[in-house]
Amino acid sequence: xxxxxxxxxxxxxxxxxxxxxxxxxxxxxxxxxxxxxxxxxxxxxxxxxxxxxxxxxxxxxxxxxxxxxxxxxxxxxxxxxxxxxxxxxxxxxxxxxxxxxxxxxxxxxxxxxxxxxxxxxxxxxxxxxxxxxxxxxxxxxxxxxxxxxxxxxxxxxxxxxxxxxxxxxxxxxxxxxxxxxxxxxxxxxxxxxxxxxxxxxxxxxxxxxxxxxxxxx
Numbered sequence: 001x002x003x004x005x006x007x008x009x010x011x012x013x014x015x016x017x018x019x020x021x022x023x024x025x026x027x028x029x030x031x032x033x034x035x036x037x038x039x040x041x042x043x044x045x046x047x048x049x050x051x052x053x054x055x056x057x058x059x060x061x062x063x064x065x066x067x068x069x070x071x072x073x074x075x076x077x078x079x080x081x082x083x084x085x086x087x088x089x090x091x092x093x094x095x096x097x098x099x100x101x102x103x104x105x106x107x108x109x110x111x112x113x114x115x116x117x118x119x120x121x122x123x124x125x126x127x128x129x130x131x132x133x134x135x136x137x138x139x140x141x142x143x144x145x146x147x148x149x150x151x152x153x154x155x156x157x158x159x160x161x162x163x164x165x166x167x168x169x170x171x172x173x174x175x176x177x178x179x180x181x182x183x184x185x186x187x188x189x190x191x192x193x194x195x196x197x198x199x200x201x202x203x204x205x206x207x208x209x210x211x212x213x214x215x216x217x
Contacts, residue, residue: 003163003183004159005163005165006107006167007150007182008107008167009109009111010109010118010122010136011046011047012046012047013173013187015088015090015125016086016088017121018042019039019086022039022041023086024078024079025053025075025078027078028075034059034062035059042057046170047170047172047191048112048144049112050114051072054068054075083117084124084125087121088125089126092208095210096210098129101130107129107132108135109131109134110149112137112143112144115135115136117136119134133153135153145176146179147176150166150176151180165183165212166183167187169192170191173186174201175200175201184200185202185205186198186202188206
């Protein structure tokens with residue numbers, strides 16, 4: 001099949017955000033007297049939005065009710081101060097985006113990150129490329145794996161979902177792609193293992209951004 005466009009996840013797909021997310025959450029956990037987590041644990045905490053991230057990081061008996069809301073707000077505030085300390089595009093991502101842009105292949109971003117952080121990180125760290133849409137979670141946009149946001153982007157592109165690659169690195173991304181009838185491609189350089197991506201519906205696994213380029217040849 002000839003693919004006409006691509007929708008990207010952000011964290012773990014275009015940008016390596018793990019260290020900054022981990023540092024932000026661990027800072028708040030430490031302030032509250034809770035145990036911090038190794039950075040690598042956050043590979044399995046992220047992907048479903050900030051509330052789920054906080055719930056997974058907190059002790060089980062604290063991961064409920066109004067307490068969660070307060071912690072989420074504090075994590076957001078901490079992250080707003082330090083999201084750019086370590087976050088960078090993965091190797092090969094700039095070249096992949098250059099390829100797509102040079103060939104006028106539509107591209108967009110749909111993230112479970114809060115919308116304000118999604119747009120801020122893209123503007124600061126991926127400024128040289130044009131995206132049809134950059135969408136995070138906001139009023140009127142449901143978190144993945146609900147494909148609503150991705151389907152809205154497909155409408156904006158005026159391209160049928162089955163002609164659009166959905167590239168992501170987690171179970172949530174693959175479930176989103178399957179639910180929306182996109183072509184699911186798993187990014188192996190991201191946060192989760194191949195088995196999870198395949199079990200969740202990935203049709204192809206990309207070992208590097210170059211593998212994504214090859215899908216458009």
